[in-house]
Amino acid sequence: MNADLHHLSGAYAVDALDDAERAAFEQHLAGCSDCRAEVAELSAAAHSLGALTEATPPPSLRASVLSGISQVRPLPPLPADAGAPVTAVPSPGASGPVTPESDAAAPDDVVVPLRRRSRVSTWLAAAAAAAVIAVGGAVWSPWSDDAGTLSPVDQVAAAADAMSVTSTKGQLNAEVAYSRQLGQAAITVAGLPPAPEGKTYQLWFVGADEIARSAGLLTPSEDGRGSMLLDGDPNSAAAVGLTLEPAGGSPAPTTDPLVVLALA
Amino acid sequence: MMGDMTASFPGASAPGEEAASLAATAVSAATASGRATASGQVLADLLRRCSRGDEAAFAELYDATSRRLFGLVLRIVRDHAMSEEVTQEVYLDVWRTSARFDPSRGSALSWLMTIAHRTAVDRVRSSESSRRRDDTHAATHQDVDFDTTAEAAQASLEAQRVRRALATLTDAQRAAVELAYLGGYTHTEVARLLDLPLGTAKTRIRDGLIRLRDTLGVPA
Numbered sequence: 001m002n003a004d005l006h007h008l009s010g011a012y013a014v015d016a017l018d019d020a021e022r023a024a025f026e027q028h029l030a031g032c033s034d035c036r037a038e039v040a041e042l043s044a045a046a047h048s049l050g051a052l053t054e055a056t057p058p059p060s061l062r063a064s065v066l067s068g069i070s071q072v073r074p075l076p077p078l079p080a081d082a083g084a085p086v087t088a089v090p091s092p093g094a095s096g097p098v099t100p101e102s103d104a105a106a107p108d109d110v111v112v113p114l115r116r117r118s119r120v121s122t123w124l125a126a127a128a129a130a131a132v133i134a135v136g137g138a139v140w141s142p143w144s145d146d147a148g149t150l151s152p153v154d155q156v157a158a159a160a161d162a163m164s165v166t167s168t169k170g171q172l173n174a175e176v177a178y179s180r181q182l183g184q185a186a187i188t189v190a191g192l193p194p195a196p197e198g199k200t201y202q203l204w205f206v207g208a209d210e211i212a213r214s215a216g217l218l219t220p221s222e223d224g225r226g227s228m229l230l231d232g233d234p235n236s237a238a239a240v241g242l243t244l245e246p247a248g249g250s251p252a253p254t255t256d257p258l259v260v261l262a263l264a
Numbered sequence: 265m266m267g268d269m270t271a272s273f274p275g276a277s278a279p280g281e282e283a284a285s286l287a288a289t290a291v292s293a294a295t296a297s298g299r300a301t302a303s304g305q306v307l308a309d310l311l312r313r314c315s316r317g318d319e320a321a322f323a324e325l326y327d328a329t330s331r332r333l334f335g336l337v338l339r340i341v342r343d344h345a346m347s348e349e350v351t352q353e354v355y356l357d358v359w360r361t362s363a364r365f366d367p368s369r370g371s372a373l374s375w376l377m378t379i380a381h382r383t384a385v386d387r388v389r390s391s392e393s394s395r396r397r398d399d400t401h402a403a404t405h406q407d408v409d410f411d412t413t414a415e416a417a418q419a420s421l422e423a424q425r426v427r428r429a430l431a432t433l434t435d436a437q438r439a440a441v442e443l444a445y446l447g448g449y450t451h452t453e454v455a456r457l458l459d460l461p462l463g464t465a466k467t468r469i470r471d472g473l474i475r476l477r478d479t480l481g482v483p484a
Contacts, residue, residue, distance in 0.1 A: 007466060007467060007470060008466060009470060010466060010467075010469040010470025010471070010472070010473045010474070011444065011450075011451040011465075011466040011469050011470065013473060014381075014441070014444040014445040014469060014473070015381055015382050015385040015386075015444075015448070016444040016445075016449065016450050016451040016454065016465075016466070016469060017450065017451065018450050018452065036369075040369060040370045040374070041477050042470070042473040042474065042477060043370065043374055043377075043378055044370060044371065044374045044477070045473050045474075045476040045477035045480060046381075046441070046445050046473055046476070047373065047374050047377040047378070047381070048422075048426050048429070048476065048480055049426060049430075049441075049442075049445055049446060050332050050333075050335065050336045050377055051332075051420060051422045051423045051425075051426045052423050052426055052427070053335040053336050053338070053339040053446065054331045054332055054335040054420070054423075055331060055334055055335035055338050055339075056330075056331055056334070057330050057331070057334035057348065057351060058348065061330075061334070061348050061351060061352065062326060062327075062330065064352060065326060065351075065352050065355045065356070066319070066322070066323055066326070068352060068355075068356055069319065069322055069355070069356060069359040070319060072356060072359060072360055073317070073360075074314060074315050074316070074317055074359060074360055074361075074362055074363060075360050075361055075363055075364065076363060077315070077363040077364065078363075078364060197356070197360075198360055219386065219390075221389075221390035221391075222390050222391055247357075247360070247361065248361070248364065
């Protein structure tokens with residue numbers, strides 16, 4: 001296990017990681033049963049502090065909660081294999097998929113072949129329209145007004161070989177910055193409304209092999225902005241896509257992409 | 265997120281009606297005695313019934329846990345109206361995703377509190393206004409001084425147990441854990457608030473939680 005990441009278990013258990021750290025740690029968690037067990041224990045310990053902050057909610061809240069749920073259908077259980085990788089490859093460039101049974105060793109790299117390959121072709125065609133700009137060291141995002149802190153995009157963009165690709169669709173602005181040397185990519189969005197109830201935004205790396213790999217879940221802030229490091233290595237990807245998926249994310253895209261950005 | 269709260273339900277068989285009504289009785293008793301928490305099994309059974317659309321089970325779940333969840337949300341969010349909004353969002357989420365509670369990954373209460381904590385923290389961070397930032401100094405002092413919290417909790421035996429366990433932490437560990445968990449601050453912010461070198465706050469938080477865990481002997 002990675003000792004540095006392992007030490008994030010406590011901060012993760014109390015939601016004290018920022019979005020990029022959280023995404024990185026969750027990727028680590030998927031493959032580290034020690035950390036999963038520790039997080040469960042430390043979460044339970046932290047939640048015991050809840051005994052010190054009890055407060056009685058107003059009766060009106062009970063009424064509105066109960067009337068609220070009566071209009072919402074509970075989600076079905078996930079299929080047995082949905083929470084686990086469907087197919088895994090040990091490293092980028094491996095020649096063939098590994099059988100699901102072998103993922104007991106919990107790979108870092110989770111890939112899911114798209115059942116409808118035509119959809120990915122569509123993605124890549126759409127992506128070709130997006131402009132790629134070599135930025136070599138600095139990215140200026142016109143919609144980023146937080147100059148005081150280095151966003152994940154800025155961190156990646158600080159790499160000497162940084163590239164950036166942007167796309168605008170109506171209100172939605174998306175920028176992916178990536179570094180082949182660092183093997184990292186980050187996305188910044190603006191004008192992305194909060195996902196509807198029961199939905200989440202999910203990012204995908206789409207390989208030239210027409211395989212979509214989940215690159216993490218994106219939750220924009222209330223003002224429609226979001227920024228995060230993508231899970232995975234852009235070196236094995238031809239494009240990055242963003243879709244709306246059921247809460248918790250999907251093993252493969254289930255809707256047409258809101259935006260697709262081709263990586264040069 | 266994907267691997268956490270939305271884990272697949274491991275094909276457990278449904279409990280019989282008998283078990284369900286037993287659960288209801290136990291929760292009523294727990295509620296009547298004024299305790300916020302019912303036994304883990306009771307809550308897990310209620311969640312399972314929720315996943316099948318049982319609104320009565322959900323009402324029982326709400327009654328058994330709302331003081332605990334609302335109190336935590338209020339502590340983090342502070343604004344009363346927004347806390348109600350967040351609590352409603354949390355319970356809606358609980359109802360919607362109840363089939364995805366996985367008892368092999370932790371207790372039902374821990375699952376509920378995880379959703380409540382995450383939602384509250386996400387809310388304060390996304391709607392983070394200059395107001396709260398300006399307020400940071402005052403917040404620090406409130407949070408670090410544990411004696412100012414929840415008067416009502418004093419009465420609870422469980423609260424006393426938790427207080428005693430907290431007292432076994434070093435001052436530095438306790439301050440870091442409280443700012444992170446009850447204040448909703450990131451470890452980077454905690455480091456700044458406590459004048460710690462960057463990177464040490466996460467270690468303090470973890471060490472503090474480990475001590476808390478070992479003292480309380482809490483099962484995951």
